[in-house]
Amino acid sequence: MAMPSATSQTRMELINLRKKLVLAQRGKDLLQEKMDALVMEFFYIAREVTYAKKVAFKSLEEAHRLLTVCLGVNGTLETLQHMREVKKDFKVEISSKLIMGVETPLVTVHAREKKVTERGYGLYTSNPLLDKVAEKFEETLKYLCKLAELESSLLAIAEELEKTKRRVNALEHVIIPEVKETIRMIEMKLGEIERDNFVRLKRMKTLRERR
Amino acid sequence: MNEELVKVELNRLNMHLPRNRISLMDALRSENPFVITKSGKIHSFDRKELEELAKLVDDKEAEKLMLPILIEINPSLGRGTARISGSLESKVISSILKREPANELLIYRPEIAELRRRFPTTTCYVFISGIT
Amino acid sequence: MRQKVGVIGDLETIIGFGLAGVGELYTAGTMEENLANLKKMMEDPEMGIIFVTASVAEELELDRMKKEVFPIVIPIPDSRGRKPKVDLTEKAVTRTLGTKVVIRREE
Numbered sequence: 415m416a417m418p419s420a421t422s423q424t425r426m427e428l429i430n431l432r433k434k435l436v437l438a439q440r441g442k443d444l445l446q447e448k449m450d451a452l453v454m455e456f457f458y459i460a461r462e463v464t465y466a467k468k469v470a471f472k473s474l475e476e477a478h479r480l481l482t483v484c485l486g487v488n489g490t491l492e493t494l495q496h497m498r499e500v501k502k503d504f505k506v507e508i509s510s511k512l513i514m515g516v517e518t519p520l521v522t523v524h525a526r527e528k529k530v531t532e533r534g535y536g537l538y539t540s541n542p543l544l545d546k547v548a549e550k551f552e553e554t555l556k557y558l559c560k561l562a563e564l565e566s567s568l569l570a571i572a573e574e575l576e577k578t579k580r581r582v583n584a585l586e587h588v589i590i591p592e593v594k595e596t597i598r599m600i601e602m603k604l605g606e607i608e609r610d611n612f613v614r615l616k617r618m619k620t621l622r623e624r625r
Numbered sequence: 626m627n628e629e630l631v632k633v634e635l636n637r638l639n640m641h642l643p644r645n646r647i648s649l650m651d652a653l654r655s656e657n658p659f660v661i662t663k664s665g666k667i668h669s670f671d672r673k674e675l676e677e678l679a680k681l682v683d684d685k686e687a688e689k690l691m692l693p694i695l696i697e698i699n700p701s702l703g704r705g706t707a708r709i710s711g712s713l714e715s716k717v718i719s720s721i722l723k724r725e726p727a728n729e730l731l732i733y734r735p736e737i738a739e740l741r742r743r744f745p746t747t748t749c750y751v752f753i754s755g756i757t
Numbered sequence: 758m759r760q761k762v763g764v765i766g767d768l769e770t771i772i773g774f775g776l777a778g779v780g781e782l783y784t785a786g787t788m789e790e791n792l793a794n795l796k797k798m799m800e801d802p803e804m805g806i807i808f809v810t811a812s813v814a815e816e817l818e819l820d821r822m823k824k825e826v827f828p829i830v831i832p833i834p835d836s837r838g839r840k841p842k843v844d845l846t847e848k849a850v851t852r853t854l855g856t857k858v859v860i861r862r863e864e
Contacts, residue, residue, distance in 0.1 A: 434628050441631040443700035444638060444752050450705065451698070451750055454738050456853060461862040463846045471834055478836045481773050490768075497775040504778030508759040508805040508827065512668045514750060515641025519829060521806070526778055544776065551777035555762070558833065562806045565846055566829040572849040581634060589631075 421607050428600050435593045442585040445578055448514075452575045455513055459571060463564045470557035477550040484547045496544050503527060504552075506559055516574045518567035521559050526552065638752040640664040646691040649678055653687070660693070668693070671746045678747060681720045682713075689713055693749035696737065701755075705734040759805035759827060763798045765791055766810035769836035774808070785813045792817055795830075804828040810835040815842050 485493055507522040643660035652658035652670050659669040670692060682690060690713055697708040709718045709730040719726045721743070722736050732740070740748055763781030764774045771782045781804070783794040791813050798804050806829045809819060814832035820843040824830065832841035851857050
């Protein structure tokens with residue numbers, strides 16, 4: 415087979431480049447849709463986090479108020495001593511869930527074992543005020559764990575969103591313009607080659623006619 | 626060139642899709658209903674969502690309705706538009722969105738948002754590129 | 758299995774969380790101590806969630822710390838109600854939108 419001419423080689427390059435352009439444009443469109451979907455999820459969770467944070471921090475504030483009273487009544491040292499005697503069995507169960515393919519934490523809080531003293535009252539200590547404080551902090555802890563799940567999920571989505579944004583930007587502002595520019599240059603080059611060929615053929619024709 | 630990267634990204638887009646789907650009936654019967662995604666992760670279904678869906682179909686339909694329900698994103702539909710294919714799926718989604726039933730449904734951004742908000746584990750995006 | 762919950766905070770916070778049954782309790786101390794305790798908890802494979810009070814969170818620059826998803830670290834107000842200066846959620850929202858926005862959920 416004869417050596418492929420400069421023109422046909424260039425033409426092949428052009429065809430390939432046009433395919434690459436279509437691929438890149440499709441890619442950008444799809445990633446943009448993925449971004450839209452992620453943004454939707456992001457804002458939904460953001461609203462949930464804001465609410466959960468409000469609830470949790472309010473509960474914490476109330477718990478601290480109760481604790482301040484307790485510290486005043488029982489003294490810091492005694493309260494601290496009681497706290498040391500409380501069974502440290504608060505546990506959570508951490509698993510994960512998928513949101514649009516992004517792995518996000520799922521937090522489950524388990525109920526604690528409550529011991530009842532001989533007197534029939536006293537869930538964690540033998541002091542009813544302390545028990546009240548313990549219960550309030552336990553309730554707060556539940557809200558805080560929910561907040562932990564929501565905020566960490568939000569941050570995981572945010573990271574995926576950033577990644578996707580960067581890729582859309584790379585495609586839109588770097589790759590696609592580069593490919594388009596290369597196509598333009600090759601089309602120009604092709605035009606030049608064709609003009610050269612045309613001039614050459616014309617000259618040959620003229621020479622032949624002179625003979 | 627960057628062509629490889631783009632192809633890799635397009636493949637990654639749908640890695641969250643399940644390898645196999647399960648019917649609503651099977652999901653309801655299972656204590657811990659889930660599917661495995663293409664990337665090998667476990668995608669669990671929320672029981673409350675399953676029960677919500679069960680209210681919208683009869684038993685026979687529950688055997689046929691495959692989960693998760695796919696929300697098709699195809700750029701040729703225009704940005705912010707998605708398609709629901711399948712007459713049973715369309716029927717269920719039109720009930721949820723309070724729209725006229727049809728064999729195929731085009732849904733728009735606010736509807737997509739509502740769908741994803743109310744059924745986050747039983748619906749799933751599928752990104753269609755037309756490029757293999 | 759990540760099951761543990763930990764806290765770094767002022768004395769009242771420690772007492773409160775301790776009464777609620779939290780096992781890993783660290784009173785806030787010098788920055789070096791706090792950092793060491795945080796690192797220790799973060800390297801514990803059984804640690805699920807760590808709560809850190811506002812001033813400690815700020816001095817350790819938690820909002821800028823590069824970390825894995827687990828264990829989850831959450832800044833919380835201290836016993837005086839002082840909130841962390843940088844709210845991670847607000848920061849993420851601002852970054853996503855490009856401007857500061859207040860997010861509200863109808864109750």
